[in-house]
Amino acid sequence: MSNEILIIFALLFPIAWYFGYRNGKQSGKSEVNDKSAGLSRQYFTGLNYLLNEQSDKAIDTFVSLLEVDSETVETHLALGNLFRKRGEVDRAIRIHQNLIARPSLSAKHRKMSLLELGDDYMAAGLLDRAEHIFKELVLDPQHKQASLSQLLQIYQQTKDWQNAIKVAEKLHLGDAPERRKEIAHFYCELAEEFIFEQSMREAVNQVKKALSIDPSCARATLISGTIHYNNGRYKKAIKSYRDLMHQNINLLPEAIDNIRAAFIQLSDQRGFIKFLEQSIEAGAGISVILSYAQELQVEQGDKVAADFIARQMVKHPSIKGLLKLINLHLKHASETAKPSLQMLHDVVTKLLKNKPVYHCNHCGFDTKTLFWQCPGCKSWGSVEPIQGIEGE
Incomplete structure (x- = not known):
């Protein structure tokens, strides 16, 4: 018998006993016997399923024993939460929808059930339904922060960067370094979208906003350098890459080809050598x-x-x-x-070929591609070139 089934059993047994006792106190003697017998039959049917490791049937039987009122809402919420964590999202949704449909449910319990249902929809990938619920709950002070956090996650998944910025600013964490870093990356995402659309002026505006939020945003500086380089503004491109040297010198290899090409366009070979010497001295x-x-x-x-x-x-x-x-x-x-x-030479070449190039400093995710948002832990700006003997 799995630990999760035992937890469900522990949740349901006291409630099943309570309703048997309550029904007995509130009914006539013959009615007591009828209801108790019915309850016992259902309970032992569920127990038999449990002992025979038919967990799905056992859970359905035990859940059917529960009536929904103010004394069992918490149990239903706990069960739904447990189902979601087990990956049985459909069951979790069914439980929470059943709760919300009850006209006698208090406003407090309705909002708690809505919050759980929103989490169910998130787990099921039904992001539009989840968004609708969290937009409703964000108006409630008690659930505002949790709802904003979930909305921020939705807008990142759907790449709705404008709304992601608005929600991040509403979280009242704008002064926190990690939040500033996130918002700066959202602006960088918008900048890259504008670059793709050939709207360079808008792209530059987004980069400026990113750097105003987080002056240490190396990604914004890289984008700025690329925009200047692609538009033939080689001196400005080199200036951006000099800023990168001070922001995060580990990312300088991402721009080294453009840096060399910019100096060549300016016919300044000595300038390039000096740039490299300064970079090496700074720890490149x-x-x-x-x-x-x-x-x-x-x-x-x-x-x-x-x-x-x-x-x-x-x-x-x-x-x-x-x-x-x-x-x-x-x-x-x-x-x-x-x-x-x-x-x-062949051995070392093969060794390098199979090695990852980038590493997330937050969760340890390794990859051959530079991701600005880590695919593993979803943190922003934590993936950098690997340092040390196997990397930079």
Whole structure:
């Protein structure tokens, strides 16, 4: 017998006994015997189902024993909640709808039942029905915060960012860093939608709003840099990427190709090298280090580039750095050394191929794709390039 069935049994047994006792007190003697016998038959039928591990039939039988009044509403709510947690959402919906349909239900219990029914609809993916319920409950001070939180979740799932912003601002948590971060990402989502629609002015406005809410929003800065770069404003693009260096240097690899291209468009190779040197000094990872090594390789040759990588590897061991070092040595290796280096090259390449690139700092979710909202824990801005020997 599962623990959940035992919980249901524990919930229902005292109620079943109570109604048997109450019916007996309020009826004549022959009627008492009839009702008690009927109750006993139902109860023992349910118990028999339970003992034979026919849990569905047992639950239906026990639930049918309950009348709905002020003394059993809490039990019905608990049962519905339990069904939802077990994944039996249809049953939970049926119980909560049955409660709401009772004309004798108090206003307090109706709102409690509505809140549970809204959660049922959320679990079932019926977001439009859930939204309707939470919009009603948000007008009640007792249920306002819970309803707003659920509405915020709905609008994120449906990508209704305008309403998500409105609801987030109503949660009275606008000054909390995590809430500011969320709202900034909502504005970034709107900016990316406008970019897709080729509405660049609106996209820039959304980025400005994101940065006004959260000046440390690296995503907004990345979007700003991309907009400037795509519109040929290379100096402004580079300025945005310099800001990124101070906001979150771990995300600099996401922009390194645009940064190089912007400096090339400005015919400022020395400026790019200086940018890389400043980034490395500020703690940039292996992607930036390898970009700098590539510039050294072009200007001063393979040996200088290999020596630079080797020095960096002493301070910051990296599989990516090792692979680049192997490639440089392969070009100049003797015929007898090449097979071993090639084998090492293939092993390291396969190792990197199967490794995730990004990691959620909140829940530990690993992925090869940068998600601004973690697919695992749904937190915003927590997924970043993996650091250390297997990453940056």
